[in-house]
Amino acid sequence: MLRAPREDDGYFGPGSVTWKVISHPAALNIGGGLAVLLQVLDPGEMRHLSRTTIATEGGEASASRFQRTGAYLITVNFGDKAHADAAAAHVDRLHERAVYTDPETGETTRAKTDDWLRWTHNTFVWGALTATTAYGLELTTEEQDRFVVEQHRAAALLHVPDPLPSTRAELDAVIESWSERAALIVPAADIALALRNPGGRNVIERWVARNTQYGMLALLPAWALRLYGIDHLNGRRVRAGRRWMGLFMRIAARNRTMDRLITDATEEATVHPYQKLRGRGRVKGR
Numbered sequence: 393m394l395r396a397p398r399e400d401d402g403y404f405g406p407g408s409v410t411w412k413v414i415s416h417p418a419a420l421n422i423g424g425g426l427a428v429l430l431q432v433l434d435p436g437e438m439r440h441l442s443r444t445t446i447a448t449e450g451g452e453a454s455a456s457r458f459q460r461t462g463a464y465l466i467t468v469n470f471g472d473k474a475h476a477d478a479a480a481a482h483v484d485r486l487h488e489r490a491v492y493t494d495p496e497t498g499e500t501t502r503a504k505t506d507d508w509l510r511w512t513h514n515t516f517v518w519g520a521l522t523a524t525t526a527y528g529l530e531l532t533t534e535e536q537d538r539f540v541v542e543q544h545r546a547a548a549l550l551h552v553p554d555p556l557p558s559t560r561a562e563l564d565a566v567i568e569s570w571s572e573r574a575a576l577i578v579p580a581a582d583i584a585l586a587l588r589n590p591g592g593r594n595v596i597e598r599w600v601a602r603n604t605q606y607g608m609l610a611l612l613p614a615w616a617l618r619l620y621g622i623d624h625l626n627g628r629r630v631r632a633g634r635r636w637m638g639l640f641m642r643i644a645a646r647n648r649t650m651d652r653l654i655t656d657a658t659e660e661a662t663v664h665p666y667q668k669l670r671g672r673g674r675v676k677g678r
Contacts, residue, residue: 398471398472398658398662399472399473399474400472400473401472402468402469402470402471402472402473402475402476402661403468403469403473403476403545403546403549404469404470404542404545406654408538408542409531409535409536409538409539409542410469410539410542410543411469411470411654411657412529412531412535412650412654413520413521413524413529413531413539414465414466414469414470414520414657415470415650415653415654415656415657416524416527416528416529416641416645416653417641417644417645417653418523418524418526418527418528418529418641419520419523419524420462420465420466420520421523421641421644422519422523422527422607422608422611422637422641423516423519423520423521423522423523423524424458424461424462424465424516424519424520425519425608426515426518426519426522426523426608426611426612427512427515427516427518427519427520428515429608429612429616429620430511430515430518430519430567430570430612430613430616431511431512431515433570433574433575433576433616433619434507434508434511434570434573434574435573435574435575435577436501436505436508437505437508437511437512438577439577440490440492440501440502440503440505440508441503443492444490444491444492444503460666463664463665463666464479464483464666465516466657466660466661466666467479467661467665467666467667468480468546468549468666469546469657469661470654470657470658470660470661470662471661471662471665471666472662474669475661475665475666475667475668475669476549477549478665478666478667478669479665479666479667480549480550481667482666482667483550484550484551486503487503487504487550488503488504490502490503490504491503504551506553509550509551509552509553510552510553510556511570512552513543513546513547513550513552513556514556514557514563514566514567515567517539517540517543517557517563518563518564518566518567520539521536521539521540521560521563522611523608523611526610526611526634527607527637527638527641528638528641528642528645533560536559536560537558537559537560540557540558540559540560540562540563541558544556567613568613568615571613571615571616574615574616574619575619576619576620576621603632603637604637604640606632606634606637607634607637607638607640608637609622610631610634
């Protein structure tokens with residue numbers, strides 16, 4: 393598999409708010425975590441995923457899944473159109489195959505369910521915006537609205553159907569409205585237990601894990617905290633977690649300018665795309 397040269401700036405490009413948001417260290421490191429914590433509170437989606445995905449297997453399989461998800465997001469947002477199309481086509485095929493038939497009732501559920509596709513998309517967009525603006529990225533209301541609309545292009549690549557939010561306010565309203573259908577079922581309860589007892593092999597690792605956790609949980613909606621049973625978090629620890637998380641994100645950025653962050657992200661998408669293309673025989677104009 394030969395690395396094909398970069399042919400264009402992809403579906404977003406210089407000047408897009410998407411490049412500013414997704415290149416920020418908090419977008420995937422924290423925003424991705426927020427998205428997952430919200431996604432598993434949809435009982436139907438969580439039940440389906442627990443039956444069809446490797447994410448519940450733990451260990452190397454789970455780590456590989458999350459690494460691939462990160463590579464997909466970088467490729468779609470920073471790769472050229474050909475690589476973004478290839479990545480989306482591959483993930484779409486995975487979704488097509490994620491089908492489960494209940495052996496007792498004969499009922500069939502599919503990952504490509506409209507509500508689940510929209511919820512997965514909206515939680516990532518919300519998580520990326522919430523995390524980056526909380527930890528260092530300054531965006532105007534108009535820029536936040538632009539990011540929400542720009543991400544419609546990413547949704548279209550995976551055939552996520554309308555309606556989708558077109559403003560940050562509409563996006564916030566969608567996240568808040570989901571509290572009416574959210575629930576904590578058994579597979580998600582394991583996550584709730586881990587949130588109460590973050591791991592770590594020694595005192596330092598446990599300290600880092602706890603502060604990282606508090607820095608992320610501080611951004612979750614109140615209804616999600618209630619479902620996870622952690623709505624009575626110690627205020628002092630939460631504030632400390634946010635301070636430490638802000639420091640961790642500045643360290644992750646390593647004092648790089650926004651231009652440098654964007655350059656690093658585009659280089660990553662070019663050198664290590666989610667799906668490499670063979671040779672150069674690709675159709676132009678895609």
